Amino acid sequence: xxxxxxxxxxxxxxxxxxxxxxxxxxxxxxxxxxxxxxxxxxxxxxxxxxxxxxxxxxxxxxxxxxxxxxxxxxxxxxxxxxxxxxxxxxxxxxxxxxxxxxxxxxxxxxxxxxxxxxxxxxxxxxxxxxxxxxxxxxxxxxxxxxxxxxxxxxxxxxxxxxxxxxxxxxxxxxxxxxxxxxxxxxxxxxxxxxxxxxxxxxxxxxxxxxxxxxxxxxxxxxxxxxxxxxxxxxxxxxxxxxxxxxxxxxxxxxxxxxxxxxxxxxxxx
Amino acid sequence: xxxxxxxxxxxxxxxxxxxxxxxxxxxxxxxxxxxxxxxxxxxxxxxxxxxxxxxxxxxxxxxxxxxxxxxxxxxxxxxxxxxxxxxxxxxxxxxxxxxxxxxxxxxxxxxxxxxxxxxxxxxxxxxxxxxxxxxxxxxxxxxxxxxxxxxxxxxxxxxxxxxxxxxxxxxxxxxxxxxxxxxxxxxxxxxxxxxxxxxxxxxxxxxxxxxxxxxxxxxxxxxxxxxxxxxxxxxxxxxxxxxxxxxxxxxxxxxxxxxxxxxxxxxxxxxxxxxxxxxxxxxxxxxxxxxxxxxxxxxxxxxxxxxxxxxxxxxxxxxxxxxxxxxxxxxxxxxxxxxxxxxxxxxxxxxxxxxxx
Numbered sequence: 001x002x003x004x005x006x007x008x009x010x011x012x013x014x015x016x017x018x019x020x021x022x023x024x025x026x027x028x029x030x031x032x033x034x035x036x037x038x039x040x041x042x043x044x045x046x047x048x049x050x051x052x053x054x055x056x057x058x059x060x061x062x063x064x065x066x067x068x069x070x071x072x073x074x075x076x077x078x079x080x081x082x083x084x085x086x087x088x089x090x091x092x093x094x095x096x097x098x099x100x101x102x103x104x105x106x107x108x109x110x111x112x113x114x115x116x117x118x119x120x121x122x123x124x125x126x127x128x129x130x131x132x133x134x135x136x137x138x139x140x141x142x143x144x145x146x147x148x149x150x151x152x153x154x155x156x157x158x159x160x161x162x163x164x165x166x167x168x169x170x171x172x173x174x175x176x177x178x179x180x181x182x183x184x185x186x187x188x189x190x191x192x193x194x195x196x197x198x199x200x201x202x203x204x205x206x207x208x209x210x211x212x213x214x215x216x217x218x219x220x221x222x223x224x225x226x227x228x229x230x231x232x233x234x235x236x237x238x239x240x241x242x243x244x245x246x247x248x249x250x251x252x253x254x255x256x257x258x259x260x261x262x263x264x265x266x267x268x269x
Numbered sequence: 270x271x272x273x274x275x276x277x278x279x280x281x282x283x284x285x286x287x288x289x290x291x292x293x294x295x296x297x298x299x300x301x302x303x304x305x306x307x308x309x310x311x312x313x314x315x316x317x318x319x320x321x322x323x324x325x326x327x328x329x330x331x332x333x334x335x336x337x338x339x340x341x342x343x344x345x346x347x348x349x350x351x352x353x354x355x356x357x358x359x360x361x362x363x364x365x366x367x368x369x370x371x372x373x374x375x376x377x378x379x380x381x382x383x384x385x386x387x388x389x390x391x392x393x394x395x396x397x398x399x400x401x402x403x404x405x406x407x408x409x410x411x412x413x414x415x416x417x418x419x420x421x422x423x424x425x426x427x428x429x430x431x432x433x434x435x436x437x438x439x440x441x442x443x444x445x446x447x448x449x450x451x452x453x454x455x456x457x458x459x460x461x462x463x464x465x466x467x468x469x470x471x472x473x474x475x476x477x478x479x480x481x482x483x484x485x486x487x488x489x490x491x492x493x494x495x496x497x498x499x500x501x502x503x504x505x506x507x508x509x510x511x512x513x514x515x516x517x518x519x520x521x522x523x524x525x526x527x528x529x530x531x532x533x534x535x536x537x538x539x540x541x542x543x544x545x546x547x548x549x550x551x552x553x554x555x556x557x558x559x560x561x562x563x564x565x566x567x568x569x570x571x572x573x574x575x576x577x578x579x580x581x582x583x584x585x586x587x588x589x590x591x592x593x594x595x596x597x598x599x600x601x602x603x604x605x606x607x608x609x610x611x612x613x614x615x616x617x618x619x620x621x622x623x624x625x626x
């Protein structure tokens with residue numbers, strides 16, 4: 001019993017230290033920033049623009065890339081094919097790449113001399129120093145979060161329910177939209193939130209593709225370089241609060257949907 | 270109606286071999302076999318979820334071997350029922366009707382009719398997650414039956430049902446069959462096969478090893494495996510002897526049995542149902558009766574009373590009722606006599622036991 005108690009104490013202390021390590025810098029930043037500084041930063045049009053720009057581009061990138069990422073996740077969950085492990089490695093690659101290296105790689109692809117950049121320029125679109133380029137940089141580093149979460153969700157869908165739908169006369173497309181996706185929905189939404197959150201906070205890859213228009217992480221870096229720590233701090237806090245707000249909002253919405261689903265089951269029980 | 274010809278399918282570590290079966294219209298065909306025998310794989314071949322490496326499948330005379338699952342007109346109820354957990358019972362049943370672009374009014378009518386037939390009208394707004402095994406079974410059946418399948422395939426339909434509900438499911442399946450629904454039912458349960466089948470096929474190691482009416486299969490099993498399925502425990506490998514126009518046989522343990530008149534091979538496997546073995550202290554009267562002296566080795570309770578194991582050189586299993594046990598009060602180690610009529614002994618197959626499992 002005594003040993004058990006000692007075990008609990010040691011683990012509680014170690015866990016608290018890790019939590020403190022995360023909370024302390026954020027709390028310090030809050031304490032060192034006055035309300036007046038926060039107010040003037042919140043009123044700064046450049047800061048406001050960068051925050052909304054970040055949110056909008058991160059959401060657009062997540063939404064657009066989900067159109068391809070979700071089918072890829074389904075294929076990874078349901079199909080067996082040669083070199084599947086290699087494909088999984090490719091999906092996970094952005095997680096292990098240094099983000100600046102990812103930015104350099106993307107720049108080669110998106111610049112005027114690059115494959116996609118060249119083609120886009122012929123159509124009159126510039127991808128570098130442009131919202132589209134920023135969206136691609138965000139998506140590049142955050143796609144694995146969506147693909148892997150959705151893949152796990154699809155893998156957890158009982159294959160028999162898909163086969164049953166096939167037996168009842170449904171086409172594969174119909175089965176995907178009426179059986180597989182609704183059952184994997186929670187994981188897909190969870191992956192969507194993670195991809196959005198990760199994309200929104202991306203700096204390394206974005207700064208190489210587009211310093212301007214400035215997204216919030218680049219603006220914070222710019223303020224720090226130009227005016228120092230005290231100028232960067234209020235913008236950081238503001239961005240953290242906004243990001244947290246949206247992150248929590250999405251989580252709550254996803255959880256509420258789940259609770260609603262549960263309550264319906266309880267009522268009918 | 271349904272005919273398969275020499276179906277072969279190799280799976281990872283298993284192989285379905287030369288499956289030829291025929292199910293006529295209105296028949297209740299039960300495929301009986303242990304788990305891993307290949308029953309479910311055979312159903313999946315018939316309904317088109319997998320394709321055979323060799324052989325053909327015909328439904329109402331049409332070759333459907335390569336036809337799309339959706340176009341075969343076959344209904345399958347999976348062992349785990351595979352209800353859609355995110356839909357209500359009503360939406361589960363309506364799902365196939367929506368796919369057929371049926372008008373809403375007709376869809377609602379058909380769902381209502383199916384629900385009434387399956388006695389699940391009060392469940393229509395519930396989700397499958399909080400239904401009992403029996404209720405889920407009825408929902409799965411209703412969902413399949415609204416498609417008016419030419420043939421209904423059932424994969425272990427009693428597997429998720431409490432023992433107390435099995436009777437009502439059996440009655441429902443019998444009623445469906447009486448109304449003209451052709452059914453192929455897969456099970457490992459001998460009782461289910463006997464109570465439902467108009468024909469039965471016994472499957473083992475990817476083959477159908479015997480096929481016929483339940484009486485044909487279980488009274489004349491082709492081998493020890495099928496006999497075991499019929500609940501027979503008394504097996505004797507014997508050599509047949511004819512002297513003065515009467516037959517007898519001698520087991521490998523030198524026990525001698527009198528036999529009825531007939532033609533016997535030189536050797537074979539004899540079976541004896543436990544219900545036809547009498548255990549007494551004084552033996553049974555009659556010239557032709559086989560009386561074997563032995564010692565009670567074991568007495569274990571059984572659903573109908575007790576099963577007594579007697580060692581008389583060979584081991585004999587006998588069923589006795591509670592009333593007999595109360596009257597005779599047998600104990601282990603006691604000297605007794607096991608008695609049975611010669612006609613109770615049956616030869617497995619034609620003597621040469623093929624497919625010994």
